[in-house]
Amino acid sequence: MSMLTSRSARVLKYFEALSEGAYQAMEEDSRVFMMGLDIDDHKSIQGSTKGLLDKFGSERIFTTPLSEDAMTGVAIGAAMAGQRPIHVHIRMDFLLLCMNQLVNIAAKSHYMYGGTVQVPMVIRTMIGKSWGQGAQHSQGLHSLFAHIPGMKVVAPSNAYDAKGLTIQAVRDNNPVLIMEHRLLYGSETVVPEEAYAVEFGKARVMREGKDLTIVGVSNMVNEAYRAAELLAEQGIEAEVIDPVTISPLDFETIERSVNKTGRLLVVDNAWLNCGVSAEIVARVAESEIIEVKPKVRRMGFAETTCPTTPTLEDAFYPNPKTIAMSAYRLATGEDGWIPDSKRCELAYQSQFKGPF
Amino acid sequence: MSMLTSRSARVLKYFEALSEGAYQAMEEDSRVFMMGLDIDDHKSIQGSTKGLLDKFGSERIFTTPLSEDAMTGVAIGAAMAGQRPIHVHIRMDFLLLCMNQLVNIAAKSHYMYGGTVQVPMVIRTMIGKSWGQGAQHSQGLHSLFAHIPGMKVVAPSNAYDAKGLTIQAVRDNNPVLIMEHRLLYGSETVVPEEAYAVEFGKARVMREGKDLTIVGVSNMVNEAYRAAELLAEQGIEAEVIDPVTISPLDFETIERSVNKTGRLLVVDNAWLNCGVSAEIVARVAESEIIEVKPKVRRMGFAETTCPTTPTLEDAFYPNPKTIAMSAYRLATGEDGWIPDSKRCELAYQSQFKGPF
């Protein structure tokens, strides 16, 4: 599935792209600084903050006490006073400790203070996945933030977006939450060397197709892409859409696709109930452009807490096989096809190599 | 709209029903206790904890330090160790300080510990509304909790449910969040004297109608009811449904209604994006029973932070007038009708007097 256009194009891993994005954003603007637990140690958040300490020093790159709540307030205050913080959390689950600051202050200040205050901050977080992350190191909580006016939420599914969204998030004058995915850290795409921004509110059609639309959030778009390849072998052409940003959401691109295909499968990296998968389906239902009732389905985390043991964990997450089977059923109305598990296993390792 | 069946039936206000529910739950089970900021002062959370301190003493009814995060952990721990706490927060906005405990511990423990631990706790919270509550004292955040497996979320819209859901919540062996509404505190219904439980996962059809379905969450069901009365004068019969509990959600009752009316308006006491209004519409879209594409619409908080000044605040919330107009448009496809504002003002004071 390589989309490399030239041999000379430079390929970066997701974590390198994150780091390069921050590096260039910090070079570009001396008000930008980064803080967060463990960003300055030798593991450098799985490499995603590597090189920053050496380049920018400990005034601009520093770890913090284990105080997510106050440190978020500190980032907000610094942003109000003219700085541009990037606050890093190694797991999204830990954001639950600073919801008050994020929701009651960061998201509301510009409005609540009548436009006189801005909070240009970036929150970097990661969805954990791999064996045994369990209940408290695996949550995709983007829908909680997308529910709140004043917050922006973006979800890079590949290295190109990891860099471009980081740069755009830093330039944005609002609180922007970047949801990364642990399993993507090793994935690669072509990543331009210059500082570029990926626009918010613009979905990307990863693959065109006429039979059904699959929207995949975060890493799930890659799983969906793999499913689409398997479906193609069955003669089913899925259109695969990466929303790229959750809030703002480019609904028009989805609407146009569903209007064409008449079928929609949304695959989220999260629970379904009151999630962005519900939002997307609801907007399709409300659409005045889509006249015929489309067939729709949602997939995401099982409606359980995340277990550690692999036999349950495997059943907890959607994967190319279950996505393909659901899509097949949606497209054909039939249940018959079961793809070969072996060929599905490759899925999350398969890499989409831009450029976009 | 009185549905009083007998002159002798006893009428209670919502806040009295809350207090009586807690009183009876505490009488019934000595493990039940209540804690929360200011529950034991002379204002007694707008009367909703009145009489409890006198009856049960300060071991079972006590205020706490301003430490929402730890106090939630304390409630959880006490519940794990065999007690049945009711933790009271005068505003739902303050739950953002204890999301970590609620989501990462309360909701997950039974699962994460393989069924060996239970967390039978009740969280009582109130949506604030009335002039000038503003950005941080007005939020309806039920969708954030409904998103999380392991939590239950209920929303009494009247005194009868206020008592019955309180009693059921205390009896339930899971964390249950009760979302009350400040504007309902003075509303009255017939409330039986004995301890009774309102079942979770059972919606209530408040009014039958064939032209469209209106689902109203919390106080919004009352606003919707008033709208339905105005619509009836225009010859439009709206079926008004109170879901009563948000999670679990009785979708079947909604589905049946929408299948009949072909039109759905969901009115939430919250923002729309990734909210329960999206969930309800999404399930309608997924329904295999509903074959024709229904006309759907959602209303809720404006997608802004809540302002204090009345001219903006009025525009922030749905009200009987805007609900009636939306419903009219949905039912007739036309925009023409504007109900008399005077007659709509009464709306949130109008009282539905059970019995149910």
Added chain:
Amino acid sequence: MAPYSSIEARLYASIALTRRVEEIIADIYPSDKIKSPVHLAIGQEYIASSVIDHLRESDFAAGTYRGHGVYLSKGGDVNALMAELYGKKTGCAKGRAGSMHLVDSSKGVVGMSAVVGTGIPVAVGHALAIKQQGRDDVVVVFMGDGATEEGCFSESINFAALQKLPILFVVENNRLAIHEPLTKRWAADTLTERVATYGIPAKRFKEPDVLAIHAHAGDLIDTIRKGAGPAFMECHTHRWFEHVGPNEDYDQGYRSLEEGKEWRAKDVYVTLGKQLSKDEKYRIDKSIEEQVMAAVEFAENSSFPSPEELYDYVYAN
């Protein structure tokens, strides 16, 4: 107005301004013209006034939902305050904030929050920005005794002390959170001793000794400005009015009228006023009266935002 003849006069002027603004708010309140809950600091004004007296415009002051005094002492516009309470377009937050979220960025008044404690780390963040920007400004953050019970208080002090940030923490300890006395919330009345363990200067004032508080705050702010890192002050005080609203409520039984009388007898507004020449006091009072009346008129005559403005300011450009 002429410059003040003394520190006493300057402090009196600042305290009197808050006092009179809040008294007028209390008077107007029953008319329902003020469109948000008001938390009056009457009786407590001397703390904000005496500490903020040492600040310059580029310094920051952060208060709470009980923040009229912080806002006014730091130079916040009186008209914009009154208009904000009226919900008018000319308010300091264009009618979106009400009394609980006052702000005046041009004067260094940090936006206030109605979620207790929440403003503390945000103020620390302002101090971090000052340090990063290489300025010699300082931040003063005011908070109630209740706010110190929130975890973010400890977290904030630790971080500020760790990073030696230019910030002074001031606790207005009125011994009450709404109606709950300290004894039902604090294991021990040792807040100042606890904060001292972070290795920062920490001092308690049990009495409304305004000149001592003023002098001490001045010393601290001087050294903070020079890079010494944060400091802490705890001032015992008394809230004269009900927690929220325009009335006294000693009849509610949660505190004694005796205590109220004792504190009123020590009213700094009165005692300081007595130290001024009749003439100077008259001039100050008159000027304040004019300002306040003008602010009320300004608020009355301003217009409400129109409903179409609802969607302004959700996101910054």
Added chain:
Amino acid sequence: MAPYSSIEARLYASIALTRRVEEIIADIYPSDKIKSPVHLAIGQEYIASSVIDHLRESDFAAGTYRGHGVYLSKGGDVNALMAELYGKKTGCAKGRAGSMHLVDSSKGVVGMSAVVGTGIPVAVGHALAIKQQGRDDVVVVFMGDGATEEGCFSESINFAALQKLPILFVVENNRLAIHEPLTKRWAADTLTERVATYGIPAKRFKEPDVLAIHAHAGDLIDTIRKGAGPAFMECHTHRWFEHVGPNEDYDQGYRSLEEGKEWRAKDVYVTLGKQLSKDEKYRIDKSIEEQVMAAVEFAENSSFPSPEELYDYVYAN
């Protein structure tokens, strides 16, 4: 097994059990049979062992994601622990918890959390329940130095002290949070002094003086049991292994090998062992070896939950 001849023997047995279990975990780990991240407490076991030695079955002990030692010292089932790490159905949480969320309610092992600090107030809640139920049981809650930086730590201490709850707070201060040293996180190394300001007994142990820690904990737990309210202990210690995983990592440069050597020289497992008769030590070691091997076998031979069980336990009936 025969009863122990001395405190030393009993403590040695407890420490040795944790040590050997964790060494075996480290051995097995590279095989990928263990299906969750492991945080080893090797070198720190003496703290949990010596404090928990004073507890009875109806008391509670609460640990962290680094909780194998707390679990085992409190009598948690060895087989169920190993099976849990293997992700098996016979695990203490039926394979849903892994190493980070150990639990054994039947033995008073409070379920552990992987969100730092989170377990502290939950433990306090257990103490509240004990008080409400009129029992004379106690709770001991263990935490790292990093956990004390979370706001809920201060909030929890205050509430426990306010309500005089039967709980002992024990900080295993290994001077590290992952790879970050104390100096980058604490404004001052005065935790014990700070906690003392809440009016509760608070003491620091800078050395792994296991008998002194044991004796002091015994005294505290006695008085707590009698209703004296909470107490606090801070024990300096050293984490031998990497933060998470089965290896040493002194080569990573964030701490010195010197320090590691010093602490290894004071290894309580060794020093205590030397105080036992050869015979008793042999008996203890042998019995532990058998237990651990049996546990591994038990885990190996147990089956995984089947996918259909995924939906079990979301809600309690």
